[in-house]
Structures are given as C-alpha cells and as structure tokens.
Amino acid sequence: MFRSFYPLEMEKPPGLMMEQKGRKESEDSREGKCLxxxxxxxxxxxxxxxxxxxxxxxxxxxxxxxxxxxxxxxxxxxxxxxxxxxxxxxxxxxxxxxxxxxxxxxxxxxxxxxxxxxxxxxxxxxxxxxxxxxxxxxxxxxxxxxxxxxxxxxxxxxxxxxxxxPEIAGTGEEIWMEKIKGLGGTVWVSGSEDTHDMASPGITALQNYYEETGAGHGISASSETLRTKVY
CATH class of the missing domain: 2.60.40.10 (Immunoglobulins)
Structure with missing residues (x-):
C-alpha cells in the first residue's frame, strides 16, 4: 500500500509554505502593473x-x-x-x-x-x-x-x-560491394554500380586469384592481392 511521505494529519513543511507564500506575494505585487x-x-x-x-x-x-x-x-x-x-x-x-x-x-x-x-x-x-x-x-x-x-x-x-x-549535401563517390560465391566460399568484393555486372574488376581479380592459386574453401584473398591483380 502506498503511503504519502507526509501523513495527512501533518502540516506542510515550513519551507514549502514559505515558498508558496512568497510566490503569492510576488503575484499580488505584479497585479495591475504593465512592465x-x-x-x-x-x-x-x-x-x-x-x-x-x-x-x-x-x-x-x-x-x-x-x-x-x-x-x-x-x-x-x-x-x-x-x-x-x-x-x-x-x-x-x-x-x-x-x-x-x-x-x-x-x-x-x-x-x-x-x-x-x-x-x-x-x-x-x-x-x-x-x-x-x-x-x-x-x-x-x-x-x-x-x-x-x-x-x-x-x-x-x-x-x-x-x-x-535546403539540398542534401552529397556523400562523395559511392562504393558498391558485390556478394559472390566462388571456390573460396561466399565473399564480398568491390564491384560496379551494376551489381549484376560479373565482369567488374574486383570479381575478375578474385576469380583469377582462385584459379591461379587453387585456393580451397575457407581461403580468402587480401585486398592488396586483389588490387595487384586488378592494376
């Protein structure tokens, strides 16, 4: 059962009474005045x-x-x-x-x-x-x-x-990523704006890497290796 902090039979705390009285006096003193x-x-x-x-x-x-x-x-x-x-x-x-x-x-x-x-x-x-x-x-x-x-x-x-x-500022050049499944499993590589373009440089480099190294499932190529293959 919830009980009030101050029982009903108790008087209000002196500080609260003083605050209310002071506020009332301030309101009375302002009545009829134009500031x-x-x-x-x-x-x-x-x-x-x-x-x-x-x-x-x-x-x-x-x-x-x-x-x-x-x-x-x-x-x-x-x-x-x-x-x-x-x-x-x-x-x-x-x-x-x-x-x-x-x-x-x-x-x-x-x-x-x-x-x-x-x-x-x-x-x-x-x-x-x-x-x-x-x-x-x-x-x-x-x-x-x-x-x-x-x-x-x-x-x-x-x-x-x-x-x-009022215009939204541009965020710069967009970077597209493509999800492919190759010999090394499912990977994300940098792609082109057309995500269906399987001839993009990133995908081509990854495929060539797997073919040349014979990498198996779970082995991935580093970004540096792919950049070397692309350029």
Missing part, C-alpha cells in the same frame, strides 16, 4: 516577510557601445542583420574624409563573387533588419559605411557567414 518591453523579472521565493519581498526588473540594454555588424542565416531564404556603430568610430571616419555628416549605408554581398545582394540606408546607429535572399552555400558579408559624393566608404565589415542549403 516595459524587453524586461527581465527577478523573483526571490521562500520569503515570508513582506519587507524582504523583492520585485526587481532589469531592462535589456539598447546597445553595448561596441562597434558591431553581424549577418546570420535564419533559413535558406532569410538572413538577419544587426549593427551598432559608436560615435567614436563614426566621428573619426568623418574627420578622415573631411565631411561634416553623411548617410549610413549597409551593403550585403557574396564573399567570393563580390556580387551585391542588397543595400539599404539606416537612420539609427543601432538596429536590425531581415534580408530575404536565397543564398544557398554562398558565403555572405555585411559592411556598413558612409556615402561621400556617391561613393561608398566602409566603416566596419562583418565576419563571413555561410547560409544553410
């Missing part, structure tokens, strides 16, 4: 003191003040681009080009052919976008820069990314 978007909530449990009950929030930062541009595959037809350009990098490049302001442009291109896939202007120094392009296994590169007199001057380039392919 800002992209917010992480931290909820301690196990506290039975209202003064110690903590409801804290930590917003995900908009940026990290690190010059970054990344292109990542979502699937075979879609790619995700994220960027962040700091004031330090932008102002430094503007001084080099001796211009006061300029349009920020992102270009996506194939790495090997350098074919431009797409380009778009950005208004914010931190942002993200989705690019629809059937890239297969052609590696992509994203670059952010500014336009000066119609010419593109690069600021930052991403690492190369290879998008996935």
């Amino acid at each position: 800002p978007r992209d917010t992480i909530v931290f909820e301690p449990i196990g506290s039975d003191d209202k003064n110690n009950s903590v409801f804290g929030t930590q917003e995900i930062p908009k940026g990290y003040n690190i010059d970054t541009i990344v292109v990542m595959p979502v699937n075979a037809d879609m790619n995700f681009v994220y960027w962040e350009i700091t004031d330090k990098l932008l102002n430094s490049r503007l001084r080099e080009l001796n211009i006061g302001s300029a349009e920020l442009i992102i270009k996506i291109s194939e790495r090997d052919s350098r074919k431009e896939v797409c380009s778009f202007e950005i208004k914010e120094r931190i942002g993200k976008n989705y690019i629809k392009y059937h890239a297969l296994f052609r590696p992509l590169v994203a670059e952010i820069g500014i336009l000066k007199n119609g010419e593109f001057a690069g600021l930052l380039k991403s690492r190369t990314v290879s998008p996935p392919s």
Whole structure:
C-alpha cells in the first residue's frame, strides 16, 4: 500500500509554505502593473516577510557601445542583420574624409563573387533588419559605411557567414560491394554500380586469384592481392 511521505494529519513543511507564500506575494505585487518591453523579472521565493519581498526588473540594454555588424542565416531564404556603430568610430571616419555628416549605408554581398545582394540606408546607429535572399552555400558579408559624393566608404565589415542549403549535401563517390560465391566460399568484393555486372574488376581479380592459386574453401584473398591483380 502506498503511503504519502507526509501523513495527512501533518502540516506542510515550513519551507514549502514559505515558498508558496512568497510566490503569492510576488503575484499580488505584479497585479495591475504593465512592465516595459524587453524586461527581465527577478523573483526571490521562500520569503515570508513582506519587507524582504523583492520585485526587481532589469531592462535589456539598447546597445553595448561596441562597434558591431553581424549577418546570420535564419533559413535558406532569410538572413538577419544587426549593427551598432559608436560615435567614436563614426566621428573619426568623418574627420578622415573631411565631411561634416553623411548617410549610413549597409551593403550585403557574396564573399567570393563580390556580387551585391542588397543595400539599404539606416537612420539609427543601432538596429536590425531581415534580408530575404536565397543564398544557398554562398558565403555572405555585411559592411556598413558612409556615402561621400556617391561613393561608398566602409566603416566596419562583418565576419563571413555561410547560409544553410535546403539540398542534401552529397556523400562523395559511392562504393558498391558485390556478394559472390566462388571456390573460396561466399565473399564480398568491390564491384560496379551494376551489381549484376560479373565482369567488374574486383570479381575478375578474385576469380583469377582462385584459379591461379587453387585456393580451397575457407581461403580468402587480401585486398592488396586483389588490387595487384586488378592494376
């Protein structure tokens, strides 16, 4: 007969009561509140003191003040681009080009052919976008820069990314084996794509070996011997 670990007449363990009470207080404190978007909530449990009950929030930062541009595959037809350009990098490049302001442009291109896939202007120094392009296994590169007199001057380039392919990659050359019965018994040898082609090099070499050596049942030829006979 199965018995509960805690008899019915016993009270619930203190730790369990504290955990449930702490969770209830957290739920009550959130009722009617609207949290800002992209917010992480931290909820301690196990506290039975209202003064110690903590409801804290930590917003995900908009940026990290690190010059970054990344292109990542979502699937075979879609790619995700994220960027962040700091004031330090932008102002430094503007001084080099001796211009006061300029349009920020992102270009996506194939790495090997350098074919431009797409380009778009950005208004914010931190942002993200989705690019629809059937890239297969052609590696992509994203670059952010500014336009000066119609010419593109690069600021930052991403690492190369290879998008996935919907096609199944080949496994290389196929190796066919043929099962034959000869003087030495049943053996497997390398054959041709047509398993009924009894004139394949592997079978011919095996038959010649048995004929020349007079090998009996249970004696087999090594792969090295067969290669010698074939070539």
